[in-house]
Amino acid sequence: xxxxxNHLRAWLLEHDLISIGALEDRAEIPRDTLRHFKKERxxxxxxxxxxxxxxxxxxxYRTLYQ
Numbered sequence: 069x070x071x072x073x074n075h076l077r078a079w080l081l082e083h084d085l086i087s088i089g090a091l092e093d094r095a096e097i098p099r100d101t102l103r104h105f106k107k108e109r110x111x112x113x114x115x116x117x118x119x120x121x122x123x124x125x126x127x128x129y130r131t132l133y134q
Contacts, residue, residue, distance in 0.1 A: 080105075081106060
């Protein structure tokens with residue numbers, strides 16, 4: 069995992085009330101991808117990172133570069 073993914077993982081772990089299933093649906097990510105990501109089993113595919121970050125911006129998430 070790179071710094072971008074580590075930052076995202078840390079943020080998700082700190083915000084445990086966010087529904088992972090609903091987040092995956094809204095960001096159009098395959099089911100269970102984020103559950104495995106949070107447990108450090110897989111990385112989020114790069115093709116999904118932009119959609120995921122766009123959805124999370126509404127919940128206070130900021131990238132490393134903002």
